[in-house]
Amino acid sequence: MNLVEKYDLGVVKWFSIMATVYLVVGTLVGVYIASELAWPFLNDLGLDVPYFQFGRLRPLHTNAVIFAFGGSALMATAFYIVQRTNQTRLWSNKMAWFTFIMWNLVIVSAVVTLPLGMTQAKEYAELEWPIDIAITLAWATYLYNFIMTIHIRDRNKVPHVYVANWFFMGMMVMVTYLHVVNSLAIPVSLTDSYSIFSGVQDAMIQWWWGHNAVGFFLTAGFLGIMYYFIPKQAQRPIYSYRLSVIHFWALMFGYVWLGAHHLQYTALPDWAGSLGATISLAMIIPSWGGALNGILTLSGAWDRLREDYILRFLIMSLAFYAMSTFEGPVMSAKTVNALSHYTDWTIGHVHSGALGWNIMVAAGALYHMIEKIYNVKLSSKLLAIHFWTHTIGTVVYIVSMWVSGIMQGLMWRAYDEYGTLAYTFAESVSAMHPYYVMRVMGGVLVVLGAVTMLINIVATIRKSGNVQTANA
Amino acid sequence: MSEHKNPYPGENNTGHFWDDDQDVRELNNRPPRWYMVAMYISAISVVVYALYFPAIPWFGDNTKGMANWSSIDELNESVAELEKYRQEKFADKEKAISESSLEEIVLNDDLREYAVKTTKVLFGENCAACHGAGGQGNDGFPVLADDDWLFGGTLSAISASIINGRQGNMPKMPMTADEANTLADYILAVGSGAAGSDAGKALYMTKGCIGCHSPTMAGNQALGAVNLSDGIYRFKADDQKASVLRTITHGINQAHDPQSQSAVMPAFGASNVIDTVQIKKLAVYVHQLGGGVKVKAVTKASADPRYTPVVAKSDSFADVIAAAEANYKKNLDQGMAWRDTGKMIKKAKKDKDVVLAEKANTQAVNALRQASVAGTAGPTF
Ligand code: HEC
Ligand code: HEC
Ligand code: HEM
Ligand SMILES: [Fe+2]
Numbered sequence: 010m011n012l013v014e015k016y017d018l019g020v021v022k023w024f025s026i027m028a029t030v031y032l033v034v035g036t037l038v039g040v041y042i043a044s045e046l047a048w049p050f051l052n053d054l055g056l057d058v059p060y061f062q063f064g065r066l067r068p069l070h071t072n073a074v075i076f077a078f079g080g081s082a083l084m085a086t087a088f089y090i091v092q093r094t095n096q097t098r099l100w101s102n103k104m105a106w107f108t109f110i111m112w113n114l115v116i117v118s119a120v121v122t123l124p125l126g127m128t129q130a131k132e133y134a135e136l137e138w139p140i141d142i143a144i145t146l147a148w149a150t151y152l153y154n155f156i157m158t159i160h161i162r163d164r165n166k167v168p169h170v171y172v173a174n175w176f177f178m179g180m181m182v183m184v185t186y187l188h189v190v191n192s193l194a195i196p197v198s199l200t201d202s203y204s205i206f207s208g209v210q211d212a213m214i215q216w217w218w219g220h221n222a223v224g225f226f227l228t229a230g231f232l233g234i235m236y237y238f239i240p241k242q243a244q245r246p247i248y249s250y251r252l253s254v255i256h257f258w259a260l261m262f263g264y265v266w267l268g269a270h271h272l273q274y275t276a277l278p279d280w281a282g283s284l285g286a287t288i289s290l291a292m293i294i295p296s297w298g299g300a301l302n303g304i305l306t307l308s309g310a311w312d313r314l315r316e317d318y319i320l321r322f323l324i325m326s327l328a329f330y331a332m333s334t335f336e337g338p339v340m341s342a343k344t345v346n347a348l349s350h351y352t353d354w355t356i357g358h359v360h361s362g363a364l365g366w367n368i369m370v371a372a373g374a375l376y377h378m379i380e381k382i383y384n385v386k387l388s389s390k391l392l393a394i395h396f397w398t399h400t401i402g403t404v405v406y407i408v409s410m411w412v413s414g415i416m417q418g419l420m421w422r423a424y425d426e427y428g429t430l431a432y433t434f435a436e437s438v439s440a441m442h443p444y445y446v447m448r449v450m451g452g453v454l455v456v457l458g459a460v461t462m463l464i465n466i467v468a469t470i471r472k473s474g475n476v477q478t479a480n481a
Numbered sequence: 482m483s484e485h486k487n488p489y490p491g492e493n494n495t496g497h498f499w500d501d502d503q504d505v506r507e508l509n510n511r512p513p514r515w516y517m518v519a520m521y522i523s524a525i526s527v528v529v530y531a532l533y534f535p536a537i538p539w540f541g542d543n544t545k546g547m548a549n550w551s552s553i554d555e556l557n558e559s560v561a562e563l564e565k566y567r568q569e570k571f572a573d574k575e576k577a578i579s580e581s582s583l584e585e586i587v588l589n590d591d592l593r594e595y596a597v598k599t600t601k602v603l604f605g606e607n608c609a610a611c612h613g614a615g616g617q618g619n620d621g622f623p624v625l626a627d628d629d630w631l632f633g634g635t636l637s638a639i640s641a642s643i644i645n646g647r648q649g650n651m652p653k654m655p656m657t658a659d660e661a662n663t664l665a666d667y668i669l670a671v672g673s674g675a676a677g678s679d680a681g682k683a684l685y686m687t688k689g690c691i692g693c694h695s696p697t698m699a700g701n702q703a704l705g706a707v708n709l710s711d712g713i714y715r716f717k718a719d720d721q722k723a724s725v726l727r728t729i730t731h732g733i734n735q736a737h738d739p740q741s742q743s744a745v746m747p748a749f750g751a752s753n754v755i756d757t758v759q760i761k762k763l764a765v766y767v768h769q770l771g772g773g774v775k776v777k778a779v780t781k782a783s784a785d786p787r788y789t790p791v792v793a794k795s796d797s798f799a800d801v802i803a804a805a806e807a808n809y810k811k812n813l814d815q816g817m818a819w820r821d822t823g824k825m826i827k828k829a830k831k832d833k834d835v836v837l838a839e840k841a842n843t844q845a846v847n848a849l850r851q852a853s854v855a856g857t858a859g860p861t862f
Contacts, residue, residue, distance in 0.1 A: 247508065249509075250495050252516070253507065428571070
C-alpha cells in the first residue's frame with residue numbers, strides 16, 4: 010500500500026507547499042527592509058504613506074519567516090512524522106485541515122494588520138488580540154491532534170514513542186503556555202488592547218516568550234525535524250539514544266530560564282539578568298547534544314554527502330545550529346553583552362540560527378517529504394543551486410552583520426584622547442552602510458535560493474501529475 | 482515490530498524500530514566522554530556564576546554574589562574613571578574655559594583648539610540633526626557654517642542663540658493674492674541680482690516689510706529678520722517661489738496658522754544635559770565653522786595641503802574663477818562641497834560675473850575649513 014493511501018497526507022502536502030511559498034515571501038520582505046536600512050528613501054518612495062516603512066514591515070518580515078514559514082514547516086513535518094513513526098493515520102484529518110485553515114487565516118490577517126500599524130508592540134508577538142485567539146485555536150488543535158494520534162497508535166506494533174515526537178510534544182506544550190501567558194491583555198477595541206503586565210514585568214514576560222519562541226518553536230521543534238529526517242535521509246541509525254534523552258531534558262528544563270539574557274543592563278534587577286546569563290552559559294553543551302547526535306549519525310556514511318544535496322542541507326544546518334548555540338551563550342555573558350547588546354551582532358546571531366539552522370533543516374525535510382509523498386525525484390541540479398546560493402548568502406549575511414555589529418559597539422564606546430566620545434551616533438550609522446549593502450546582497454542570494462526551491466518543487470509535482478494522468 | 486527480533490544483525494541498537502520500513506532506530510552508544518565531562522562542567526559553571534554574581538532571589542532580597550557586582554556600580558565606576566582621566570589631564574583647560582570670555586578663548590590657540598576638538602560629538606549629538614553634521618544646514622534649519630546670519634555671527638549673538646533659543650516672528654502681511662505674487666517675484670528677482678519690477682518694489686516699501694527687513698532689504702539681526710537681497714534662503718525649497726509666497730501669506734511661527742513657517746531653535750541654557758562650559762565650547766565651535774564674525778585675525782593657515790585654500794593671484798575674473806575652481810575641486814575630493822558652489826561657478830563662467838565668482842570662492846574656502854575640522858570623521862581602530 011503506498012503512503013498516500015495509508016496516511017492523511019493531503020494536509021501535509023499543503024502545509025509543505027505553503028511553507029515554501031511563505032519562505033519566498035518572507036525572505037523577500039526581509040530583503041526589502043534590509044534595503045530600506047541601506048537606502049532610506051525606500052521607506053516611502055516619496056509617497057508619504059506609512060504602510061511600507063521599516064517599522065511596519067519589520068514585524069511583517071519576522072512574522073512571515075518565523076510563524077508563516079517556520080510554523081507551516083513545523084506543522085507539515087509534525088503531521089508527517091507522527092503518522093509514520095506511529096504507524097497510524099491522524100486522529101482527525103478534519104481537525105488537521107481546521108488547523109491549516111486557521112493558521113493561514115492568521116497569516117493573512119498579519120499581512121493586513123501589521124502594515125496598517127495595528128500591533129501589541131511586543132516583539133515576535135505583535136498581532137492583536139483577536140488574532141492571538143485565532144492562533145490559540147490553531148495551536149491547540151495542532152497539539153491535541155498530535156497527542157491523540159500518538160495515543161491511538163497500536164501499542165503492540167509501536168510500543169515506544171520515537172524521540173522526534175517528544176521534541177514536537179515538548180515544543181507544542183511549551184508554546185501554548187508561553188503564547189497564552191504573554192498574550193494576556195485587556196482589549197479596548199477590536200484592534201487595540203493593553204497587556205495585563207506592566208513595566209519591567211511586561212518586558213520580562215515578553216522576553217520569556219521571545220526567547221522561547223526561539224528555544225522551543227525554532228529549536229526544540231526543529232530538532233524534532235532533525236531527529237526524523239537525518240536518519241531517514243542518511244539511512245543510518247541515530248548515534249545515541251542516551252544522548253537524545255539527556256539533551257532533551259536539559260533543553261526542556263534549561264531554555265525557559267534564558268529570557269532574561271535579553272534584558273541585561275536594563276531596568277530588570279541585576280539578579281534576574283545574571284540568572285538568565287548563568288543558565289545561558291550552561292546551555293552550550295545541552296544544545297550541542299542535538300548537533301552531535303545528528304552529525305555522528307552520519308558516521309560511516311559521510312560519502313553520501315557527496316551526491317545527496319538533501320542530506321547536505323540537513324547536515325549543514327547542524328553546523329550552523331552548533332555555531333549559533335555557541336554564540337548565544339557567549340553573548341549572554343555580561344562583558345560580551347555590554348558590547349553586543351543593541352548592535353547588529355544580535356542580528357548576525359539571529360540569522361546564523363534562522364538562515365543557517367532553521368531554513369536549512371526545514372528545506373531538507375520539505376524536499377525529503379515531497380520526494381516521498383509524490384514518489385518523485387527532485388532536480389538535483391536545482392537542489393545544488395539552492396544549496397550553494399543559500400549557504401553563500403547566509404555566510405555573507407552573517408559576516409557582514411558581525412563586522413557591522415562589533416564595529417558599531419566599539420564606535421559607541423570609543424573615547425578620544427580628551428576623554429570625550431570619539432564618534433557621534435550618526436557616524437556609526439554611516440560607517441555601517443557598506444555592511445548593510447553587503448547584507449542586502451546576501452539576502453538576495455537567499456531569496457534566489459528560495460525561489461529555486463519553489464520552482465523545483467512545483468515543476469517536479471506538475472511533471473509527476475502529468476505522468477499519473479498519462480498512466481491512467 | 483517485535484522488540485526481540487533485530488532486523489539489523491550485529492548492530493548495537495536499542496531494539497526499537499519505527500516507520501514503515503522499520504529503518505528508524507537508535508544505537509546504544511554512550512555519549513562521547515568529552516561531552517559528558519563538558520556537561521558536568523556546565524552544571525558546575527552554573528553554580529559558580531550564580532555564586533559570583535547576584536543571581537538568587539531570597540526572601541524579598543537577593544544574593545549579592547562574591548564579586549559584589551551591580552550594574553549601577555559598574556556604570557558609576559566607569560564614569561568616575563573617565564572623570565578622573567579628564568580631571569588629571571584637562572582640569573586646567575576646563576577651568577580656563579569656564580573663567581575666560583568667549584573672545585579670550587577664540588584668541589588663545591591652545592584653548593580654542595581644545596574647545597573645538599572636544600565639541601565635535603557634542604555638536605553632532607545635539608545640533609547636527611537640525612543643522613547638519615558640519616553646520617551646512619537643512620531645509621528650514623539655517624546654515625551655521627557661512628557668514629549669512631539671522632541673529633548675528635558675533636560670539637555673543639551665537640551664544641545667545643544657543644542659551645535662549647530663537648524663534649523668529651513674522652506676522653502674515655495683509656494683501657491680495659496678486660500683490661503677494663508680484664511681491665514674491667520682486668524678492669526673488671532682487672535675490673538673483675536683478676532690479677525687479679517697480680510694482681514689486683512699491684509693494685515692498687508700503688506693505689510694512691521695511692519695518693523689519695529694512696528699506697535696503699538687508700534685514701535686521703536684532704529681529705532675526707533675514708537679509709532678503711542676497712539670494713540665500715533660510716526656508717530653502719525646491720520651489721523657492723512657493724516658499725516665499727507661503728512666508729508672506731502665512732508668516733513665520735504664527736501659532737494660530739498651521740500653514741505658517743516653523744522656525745524654532747530650542748533653548749539649551751535650560752538643558753540639564755549640556756552645562757555652561759559646554760555651551761561656551763559650542764559657541765566657539767559654531768563661530769569657527771566658517772562664518773563667525775572675526776574677533777581678530779586669528780586663523781592660522783592649516784598645514785595640511787588638502788585644506789589649504791588656493792588664493793586668487795589678482796581680482797581679475799580669470800584668477801578668481803581659477804581659485805574658486807581649484808578650491809571647489811578640493812571640496813569635492815573631501816566629499817564636503819556646499820550645495821550651490823558648483824552652480825555658482827558655472828553661472829559665473831557663463832556670465833563672466835566676477836562678484837559671483839568671488840562668492841563661489843568664499844563658499845569653497847569655507848567648505849575647506851569645515852572639512853579640516855570634520856576631517857577626523859569615520860571609524861579608525
Ligand atoms: C530642533 C532643531 C534644532 C536643534 C536641535 C538646534 N537648532 Fe539651532 N536653530 C534651529 C532653527 C530652526 C534656527 C533658526 C531659528 C529662527 O529662524 O528663528 C536655529 C538657529 C540657530 C542659530 C542662529 C543662527 C543664525 O543664523 O543666527 C545658532 C547659532 C544655532 N541655531 C546653534 C545651534 C546649536 C549650537 C545647537 C546645538 C546645541 C542647535 N542650534 C540645535 C533649529 C535647531
Ligand atoms: C515683524 C517683522 C517682519 C515683518 C513686518 C516682515 N518680516 Fe519677513 N521675516 C521676518 C523675520 C523675523 C524673518 C525670519 C524668521 C526666522 O527665520 O525665524 C522673516 C523672513 C522672511 C522671509 C523668508 C526668507 C527666507 O530666507 O526664506 C521672507 C520671504 C520675508 N520675510 C518676506 C517679507 C515680506 C515680503 C514682508 C512684507 C510684506 C515681510 N517679510 C515683513 C520679520 C518680518
Ligand atoms: C543556547 C542557545 C542560545 C542562546 C543562549 C542565545 C542567546 C542570545 C542572546 C544573548 C541574544 C542577544 C540579546 C540582546 O543582547 O539583545 C540573542 C538574540 C537572539 N537570538 Fe539567540 N541564543 C541562542 C540560540 C539561538 C538560535 C538557535 C536562534 C535561532 C533562530 C536564536 C535566535 C535569536 C533571535 C531571533 C534573537 C534576537 C532577539 C531580538 O530581537 O533582540 N538564538 N540570543
Ligand atoms: Fe534568547
